[in-house]
Amino acid sequence: MSPKQMKFALPSLLVVPIYGWGFSYEAPSISPEVESGYEEKPGWSADSFAVAAANPLATDAGYQILKAGGNAIDAAIAVQMVLNLVEPQSSGIGGGAFLMYYDGADIRAYDGRETAPQGVTGELFMEDGEPIAFMDAVASGLSVGVPGTLRMLEKAHAEHGELAWEELFKPAITLAEEGFAVSNRLHTTLASDEYLRQDALASQFYYDEEGEPIAVGETLKNPALAEIFRRVAAQGSDALNEGAVAEDIVALVQSHPERPGTLTLEDMSGYEAVDREPLCTPWQQWEVCGFPPPSSGHLTVMQILGMLDQQPLLEAPLNNGASSSGWLHQFLEASRLAFADRGRYIADPDFVDAPGGDWSLMLAPSYLQQRSALIGEMSMGDSAEPGNPGELAITWASQPDQPEYGTSHISIIDEDGNAVAMTTTIEQAFGSRILSDGGTGLAGGFFLNNELTDFSFEPEVDGEPVANRVEPGKRPRSSMSPTLVFDQESGELVASLGSPGGAAIIHYTARTLVALRDWGLNAQEALNLPHAITLGGDVFVEEGRFSEATIDALRERGHTVSERELTSGLQAIMRRKDGTLFGGADPRREGVVMGD
Template sequence: MSVPRLLKSASLATPLAALLVSGCVPPPSATVAPPRTAPLAAAADGIPVDSAGLVSAADPRAAEAGVQMLRLGGSATDAAIATMLALTVVEPQSSGIGGGGFLVLGDAAGQVETIDGRETAPKAATPQWFYADGKPLAYRDAIPGGRSVGVPGNLRLAALAHNGKGRLSWRTLFQPAIRLAREGFEITPRLRTILAAASRTGALDPEASALYYGSDGQPLAVGTLVRNPALAATLETVAARGADSFYAGENATLIASKVGTAPRNPSPMTTADIAGYRAIARPPVCGQYRVWRICGMGPPSSGATTVFAILKQLERFDMKALGPANPVSWHLIAESQRLAYADRDQYLADSDFVSVPVSGLTDPAYLASRSALISETTSLGLVTPGTPPGARLAFAKADPQEENGTTHFVAVDRWGNAASYTSTIEGPFGSGLMVGGYYLNNELTDFNIVPDKDGKPTANRIEAGKRPRSSMSPTLIYGPDGKLRLAIGAAGGVTIPAQVAKAIIGVLDWNLSARDAIALPVIFAPGGDMVFVEKGTSLEAMIPTLQQLGHAQVLARPPSFKANAIERVGDRWRGAADPRSEGAAVAP
């Protein structure tokens, strides 16, 4: 076989054709070969769409795990699951089996399905879950320990996806991650930097500290080989016994005990809470932007509605003619974000608990009316939520909360299927609690800590069994020919929809490669009269012009962004990974 090709600097597109003769596909029982030891070679021009496929992830070792599935004749779903499992090992600060995610799947005919693996609040949760002595906890005080932990969803999500779209055996998908955990992986600069920050907070529990820190209390050096036998054992059990073994028996007991006896913010979570978790197949949210069909994840994700609103509200402007070097382009993007995020904060939540007007929020006429508020010459300043068709204003608009962490990865296969998967444990190292070698999430802090405002409840208040609103925005885009044009997503909490929309504009309106579109600087205008621009980029130099356009407060902030994509350009797939990250796109 050929040496895998690294496509970190390439852009990427997703194909819909490319059938391989079934006799050429290895049987599902095939043994996973050891990962390649030869150097990864650059392949900036991509790969043919009739090849085995491609994976782009935030860590090349995880991308290689997915590629191993493609070599064996696995589907994009198989590759995405193997990538998620490997990221549990090599990117423990961002995602893994102790958290949840959203998966958007598309086939060669353009049929799109979505799976909700978002975490759930335990049965004991009440709207005052994050209160102490009658007062709400500060956001950062609510994160460490047991109270922020939701019931993990990633493995039930993986099992549901595999049952429908997998071609290889369940056990096979785990082998690369098990090998990485058992034989070891090297600490990267990014991981060490985050470990250093975490050590100052004291949030990591002793099991984790023993893995990643030396006797002097300092993070292990870059390049240090770390073995995680506890995680290897956990993965081996789930590989052999199925996802149910994670949600019952010893592992469930360990989770409930860890959450209930945490040294900070202990809280009641029962084995029944864990056993009762279900991933849910939900209808995708799709809409038309110019000639392209944009599809993403609906509630409890705010991703699809927010990304689509940002784009659709810009449709009447000639973004192509304005181009990425024009401050007016970024002014318009910021204005559209203000409007989209105002609606997000008002209406988006778990649709199993509240009525979310998804159709209204994506209605072209409604978004045209919101777009009419945008001017090329002056800022709106403060904005208020609109009233989309079907909206019931029973809830107050909540203030946005800061979020961090997360990872995104994409895969395409030889049959033209695509998987766009965003996975998370929320903040760096989640709750700081470790069970069985993996971190437990702090996703419940994605609920509104203060459950009401101005005497009215907020849609995203915490309730028993509810899933917190998410910003994750896994997205698939189809061209007028019906073929997949782009599979994309990002990490970075509440900035995710802004990152994804910006990159889509870069590809579709500015004719950039996916890699170059991801590399564009980020502007973020989540509400109020604040605009944040990425420090050290061309946007920082535009601050005076943006202020002249009426943006009262424009602040430069250091980047905390991480996106991955695959695009189809002609008859080739091209992979893209954020140059700010350690990510890569890898082909067999």
């Protein structure tokens, strides 16, 4: 059965009521994808509602919640819990998330980003005056921030949910107890990870005695996570942030054998999700709404797009289904300039003031025109410098380069026109490589994040502080870019989209928006396009997706180019002019779209 057929019927349904009343979850027999890598997907049409997520079982959970009368917020919670189970390497209750929500009138931005424990210092990742090796920091107790996903989802549900909170956990509890077929993506990620086998619980749960990962198609049950979900369903987020589960998290962090962290029960219980003011930016006929700092996503995406709009058209933007070298050159140069600003200015707004006291000054047309004028015929390479969008009380140093990873994205539009764009993460694959069973003593559990490695390892450069340095209670800068798009004239919702991918999320989201608005592509066609990124130095293009002529043309313009896998996980749902929906799922991952 093709994914397109799946939206109308699901095979071999097993009805498993969990609480005996209300919503009855139907566990579908969905086989994992046979192959990893790039796989063409058709795109999916729907008349009234649609769900897009990174795994078919997660998408189906949201679909069933909507069919049972839930709304987009309800569906997002069910999707997230199933993702925690079937895609544990990417997100879950041990991590954080940003959620954009549109209720038909207002746009809300819910911040569930992790926070640094109160016991940290700016020298968290420094030893003998030098930053420690990145992976030594990741796979340790030092990297674990206070989880925020559950607190945030609980807050959003209390304000907007339709179905009872406990109903939303039925899909994940059923699948955790009855088991699910391990997908190729999970198997491959387990096989390739060099650190996860060092965690006692994870090595026993995900690997056999020879250290081989659980096989594709094998049924995996997670009784520990089922029990934890039952507690959260009954008690809310306090079941994670207080009591036995919190005690287990804290004990694991503080007793890490290599580099213990300072996380405490007070840190856990004191976490609060934040309701932030979304950033909405006019962009020709559209208004693009995204997340404010501590996310750098919206500001950097819109800087790139704003600079591109002021560039002359060098050649046709598409060439045989791929972006042309002329357009790519401008896109990459705009990215260099935007990332230079990102590295200098953007951090947690509770600790760092915006340039000139207003983040929107970084998107002022006059400022972007000034920045766009720096783009020439030849690449500026790694010499892009930050601009001056507004006065600062403190002079910040630019953050040194360091890796960023991870995440998953969910897009949902319900039949009432409510919409969710939610990007969710534990940072690297399997986060800190610490698996918590919540003190249940049962097999399985969930992974703790390594989100604190999104802070700058170096607190200052040449005597000047880095805006994104580590501080107690601070939220690390993120690249997550959950995005809602509206028609400027009518105010109607146009799209929900976003992607995982670390810092490359920004490139993936920006390029997708251009493809949707300027190139006349539908959601699936836009997601199929090959990627090209730069964080300010070398250029990376998606392996095997660009012609040698295009790569050579970039090199002639002074770019240092190499090919690599660029595994985005884009999800997008667009509303057509006739009011129906069309969704796309990234061909590089195993997600699908479902709707009616």
